[in-house]
Amino acid sequence: MANAFVAAFEILSFGAIIVLIVLGLGIIASMMGIFNFAQGEFVLLGAYITYLAYAKGLPIWTGMVAAPFLVGALGFVLEALIIRRFYAAPIVAMLGTYALGLIIRESVRGLIGGFYLTVPEPIGGSIDIGTMHISAWRFTIIVITLLVMVGCYLLLSRTSFGLRMRATLENPSLARASGISTPLMYGATFAFGSALAGLAGALIVPVFSLYADLGIRFLIQGFVAVMVGGVGSFIGPVAGAGVIGTLSAALPWVMAPVVADVLVFVLAIAFIKFRPQGLIAGKGV
Amino acid sequence: MPKSMGAVKQAIPAEIGGETDAAMAERETAAQAAAERKILPFVEGVALVAALVAPFVLQDYLTVFATRVIILALFALSFDLVWGYAGIMSFGQALFFGSAGYGVALLARDLDITNIFLVLPAGTLIGLTFALLLGGFLLLGRHPSSVIFVSLGTLTGSYAADRLARGWYYLGGQNGIPSIAPMTLGGYEFSEGPAFYYLVLGILIVVYLLCRFLMRSQFGLALAGLRENEQRIAFFGYKVQHLKAIIFAIGGAIAGLAGSLYAFHEGFVWPNMVGVVVSTQVVLYVLFGGSGTLIGAVIGAVIVEGVSFWLSDNYRDIWPIILGLLLLLVILFRPLGLISFVLGERERVGSFGAKPKETKEKRNAAS
Numbered sequence: 103m104a105n106a107f108v109a110a111f112e113i114l115s116f117g118a119i120i121v122l123i124v125l126g127l128g129i130i131a132s133m134m135g136i137f138n139f140a141q142g143e144f145v146l147l148g149a150y151i152t153y154l155a156y157a158k159g160l161p162i163w164t165g166m167v168a169a170p171f172l173v174g175a176l177g178f179v180l181e182a183l184i185i186r187r188f189y190a191a192p193i194v195a196m197l198g199t200y201a202l203g204l205i206i207r208e209s210v211r212g213l214i215g216g217f218y219l220t221v222p223e224p225i226g227g228s229i230d231i232g233t234m235h236i237s238a239w240r241f242t243i244i245v246i247t248l249l250v251m252v253g254c255y256l257l258l259s260r261t262s263f264g265l266r267m268r269a270t271l272e273n274p275s276l277a278r279a280s281g282i283s284t285p286l287m288y289g290a291t292f293a294f295g296s297a298l299a300g301l302a303g304a305l306i307v308p309v310f311s312l313y314a315d316l317g318i319r320f321l322i323q324g325f326v327a328v329m330v331g332g333v334g335s336f337i338g339p340v341a342g343a344g345v346i347g348t349l350s351a352a353l354p355w356v357m358a359p360v361v362a363d364v365l366v367f368v369l370a371i372a373f374i375k376f377r378p379q380g381l382i383a384g385k386g387v
Numbered sequence: 388m389p390k391s392m393g394a395v396k397q398a399i400p401a402e403i404g405g406e407t408d409a410a411m412a413e414r415e416t417a418a419q420a421a422a423e424r425k426i427l428p429f430v431e432g433v434a435l436v437a438a439l440v441a442p443f444v445l446q447d448y449l450t451v452f453a454t455r456v457i458i459l460a461l462f463a464l465s466f467d468l469v470w471g472y473a474g475i476m477s478f479g480q481a482l483f484f485g486s487a488g489y490g491v492a493l494l495a496r497d498l499d500i501t502n503i504f505l506v507l508p509a510g511t512l513i514g515l516t517f518a519l520l521l522g523g524f525l526l527l528g529r530h531p532s533s534v535i536f537v538s539l540g541t542l543t544g545s546y547a548a549d550r551l552a553r554g555w556y557y558l559g560g561q562n563g564i565p566s567i568a569p570m571t572l573g574g575y576e577f578s579e580g581p582a583f584y585y586l587v588l589g590i591l592i593v594v595y596l597l598c599r600f601l602m603r604s605q606f607g608l609a610l611a612g613l614r615e616n617e618q619r620i621a622f623f624g625y626k627v628q629h630l631k632a633i634i635f636a637i638g639g640a641i642a643g644l645a646g647s648l649y650a651f652h653e654g655f656v657w658p659n660m661v662g663v664v665v666s667t668q669v670v671l672y673v674l675f676g677g678s679g680t681l682i683g684a685v686i687g688a689v690i691v692e693g694v695s696f697w698l699s700d701n702y703r704d705i706w707p708i709i710l711g712l713l714l715l716l717v718i719l720f721r722p723l724g725l726i727s728f729v730l731g732e733r734e735r736v737g738s739f740g741a742k743p744k745e746t747k748e749k750r751n752a753a754s
Contacts, residue, residue, distance in 0.1 A: 137535060181442045187719060192535055197674065198718045200667065204711035212704045322546045322663070324540050333535075341641030367547040371540050375524065377535065 115240040118247040120347030126298030127324045130337025133271045133291045140203035142317030146297045148303025149208055153221050153312045161297050163223040169304035172295040177296025181289045186219040211314035215308045223308040243305050258336050326370045334379020341381050401487040431682050442581040451579045457587045458649045460688040465641035471678030473634040475613035480543030480669050482548050484512040485661025487643035488650035492564040500569045514643015522635035549662030563657030570651040609631050677724025
């Protein structure tokens, strides 16, 4: 019983991490049609900013709060300077964002060296339920992920910003004709997606520690999750992330980890092949 | 000369416009283009001569490095066929390169097969088989796959193979398979050095000429049309997905050949060889050199590897950053790669079919 509970918690917490990382990726892919290869590096930057705050002696949570804003601002600038040129060609966008990611990743590698730098958990210790112990920080991540998910959903579905964003996605020329500044909306969407990646990086760095390939580790899982969930909506990629995260965490409990690792990808690609629109088809929220 | 350059520039938008415009532009520029068309053979000739004399000029350890570069150029060629000619973004080309490398390494380790006439065909066959399987799955089917799906599918395949190689004890796990026995021909062992270099160069030249022939045939013409406008080619009655699968398989076979040579040259294989790192490396080569020209892929591989070798002594840390910056600049401002500095669009697209000259003369006579 206790074992099953611990396993369930592990699976849930890994699923939450994947969802957190995919949120930004999914918003950028769904709303803008760009598969952002630099997303992993935005996660890395979020983690790096958190580490910097810790290394400077500031409380860790200040870094965690600052990370989304700084990474979001960087995303806004990059969109205006570079990403904007790629909208017409999705493959070129992949290559361009890959180059961007390479620059960011190698710069961070230069800054931190080849080390694994640990950042302590801001909320340490464990939560005890009877004889079972679960990590307090992982539990916090699950809670924050849920909050961020609900927050994003409300932002996109209930606010005028979200409405304009969706309008820009569905019919850019009509949106422009209605007086919505589509370039600004694209910039804001990209910045928002980057900020979510920054937040994800800040939250997961105590769990995985900081190293240069931290972001890229999740990138392909993220892409697969977005495709499985379905590009075009907000909820699709989140659902995909839930499925992929849960599967990748759950399968190693029942079979050899190597087989499980590969099986998740094979299943996902086969699924996308036969259902290209993904789990949840359609545009909108 | 400036006048002819102008004429060629005019021809570019006309060609995109449609067949009639293209035919008209062709008539106008036929004479100038004949003069222009000499650049590509010239570049190829220079590259060939440079490659032939290299071992005499270079020191021994540089010849070993040059051999590696030639193998990687062969690998770049395979990606160029798939992306530069057919417009299929294969982010997982290393899957075929690396799996062939692992395959021949296993042949050498477990079965003691190192005969060159067995291992190289075996490697090619492994690459071909994997490419047929993956390409067939990704590209064929009732609904045409989106470009995004194909590129992410190949990327995922490569990543999954990397993870499998890392975790599978039989394949050596993280360390890969070390100290592969050298390739043999009868009693002769190919070890690093000039002999290996010329072997690899010979293979590259043969493959290059085959590709050149293929890309200048009707098949190549159909591929170029596919890259420019898939729907139009489909309306012409071509089975677009079959064309794609065929070129993907050919690319996989060449990558497999390169991979088996690489495994024997380096003497070991390791998980990165099937993974995303090498997959993106080959994308870099072709983008730098110039996709859609065979020589561009070769030049790209030579330049990227050469510069990184040269810089890695002093600037090891910042070289990847410079590489990223350069790549970004190339994508933004020179999407056709470095070769486009010397090669016009007219010549890059080139002429197709059996006897382009005759038809052109007829057309000229008609007008």
